[in-house]
Amino acid sequence: xxxxxxxxxxxxxxxxxxxxxxxxxxxxxxxxxxxxxxxxxxxxxxxxxxxxxxxxxxxxxxxxxxxxxxxxxxxxxxxxxxxxxxxxxxxxxxxxxxxxxxxxx
Amino acid sequence: xxxxxxxxxxxxxxxxxxxxxxxxxxxxxxxxxxxxxxxxxxxxxxxxxxxxxxxxxxxxxxxxxxxxxxxxxxxxxxxxxxxxxxxxxxxxxxxxxxxxxxxxxxxxxxxxxxxxxxxxxxxxxxxxxxxxxxxxxxxxxxxxxx
Amino acid sequence: xxxxxxxxxxxxxxxxxxxxxxxxxxxxxxxxxxxxxxxxxxxxxxxxxxxxxxxxxxxxxxxxxxxxxxxxxxxxxxxxx
Numbered sequence: 001x002x003x004x005x006x007x008x009x010x011x012x013x014x015x016x017x018x019x020x021x022x023x024x025x026x027x028x029x030x031x032x033x034x035x036x037x038x039x040x041x042x043x044x045x046x047x048x049x050x051x052x053x054x055x056x057x058x059x060x061x062x063x064x065x066x067x068x069x070x071x072x073x074x075x076x077x078x079x080x081x082x083x084x085x086x087x088x089x090x091x092x093x094x095x096x097x098x099x100x101x102x103x104x105x
Numbered sequence: 106x107x108x109x110x111x112x113x114x115x116x117x118x119x120x121x122x123x124x125x126x127x128x129x130x131x132x133x134x135x136x137x138x139x140x141x142x143x144x145x146x147x148x149x150x151x152x153x154x155x156x157x158x159x160x161x162x163x164x165x166x167x168x169x170x171x172x173x174x175x176x177x178x179x180x181x182x183x184x185x186x187x188x189x190x191x192x193x194x195x196x197x198x199x200x201x202x203x204x205x206x207x208x209x210x211x212x213x214x215x216x217x218x219x220x221x222x223x224x225x226x227x228x229x230x231x232x233x234x235x236x237x238x239x240x241x242x243x244x245x246x247x248x249x250x251x
Numbered sequence: 252x253x254x255x256x257x258x259x260x261x262x263x264x265x266x267x268x269x270x271x272x273x274x275x276x277x278x279x280x281x282x283x284x285x286x287x288x289x290x291x292x293x294x295x296x297x298x299x300x301x302x303x304x305x306x307x308x309x310x311x312x313x314x315x316x317x318x319x320x321x322x323x324x325x326x327x328x329x330x331x332x
Binding site for chain 1: 137138139140141143177180183184187188191201202204215216218219221222225226228229232233235236239240243244
């Protein structure tokens with residue numbers, strides 16, 4: 001059983017490494033995602049963000065502008081998800097007084 | 106951790122380290138416009154400083170920093186800051202979360218976007234800090250950790 | 252970045268993951284998982300994703316470690332019934 005586990009892990013790692021060999025090089029300027037026009041000749045959103053982020057919000061950190069301004073509704077949904085996770089933890093893990101008394105009886 | 110340790114060295118180290126982590130958390134939130142960082146990372150740092158005191162000093166010491174019943178209102182305030190910013194921009198005639206319509210006098214639109222991003226980052230930081238502390242408090246309920 | 256440094260970080264990443272899977276003591280597994288998170292953050296920074304690396308270092312190596320330690324001490328290895 002142990003040999004089977006090791007074999008499955010090694011095979012999975014081999015598949016992942018083989019798949020990673022086909023990825024584009026890091027920071028290559030000829031990548032499709034770094035081009036200004038996509039394959040269907042529409043404007044790529046990332047190039048607009050890079051060119052206009054400082055002019056729109058006067059903020060040097062581009063990531064903050066994308067997270068807080070261009071994609072702010074996405075960030076709002078993320079915060080609601082975190083808030084809901086906290087409320088679920090509150091509801092599931094809280095030990096109320098009545099339950100403890102019922103357990104003691 | 107289950108047995109009661111009264112180690113003054115651990116408590117002293119945690120008390121020495123906790124305020125600096127908290128100051129660094131506020132720095133990460135407010136300096137997120139110029140350096141890597143932002144609301145989520147800063148809020149997690151603030152929560153880490155308070156969780157360090159809760160683990161090291163027990164409930165009796167760490168209640169002096171922030172009480173247990175105060176975490177849920179802080180989370181609600183954090184989410185409400187974000188939502189109220191969007192609603193104020195909408196009430197002023199723009200879209201939801203359109204910072205150009207915020208009623209701050211004497212600023213051009215790029216500066217308004219700058220301050221709008223700053224306001225929502227503070228909201229995110231408060232909510233993340235309160236929720237991480239809330240999860241920890243509900244996990245250790247009923248035992249006095251030291 | 253220098254590829255030798257990334258190779259060393261990758262080797263330590265695999266070692267810490269194997270130790271965290273195979274060790275018997277759960278506290279050692281938690282510590283190894285935080286080591287894994289921190290090395291992962293170093294790799295993210297080496298690839299140029301500084302924000303992702305920062306988040307990984309704070310959440311994975313800081314808060315998650317504390318929460319896992321609490322969970323380990325709240326539960327027991329053998330069931331009571």
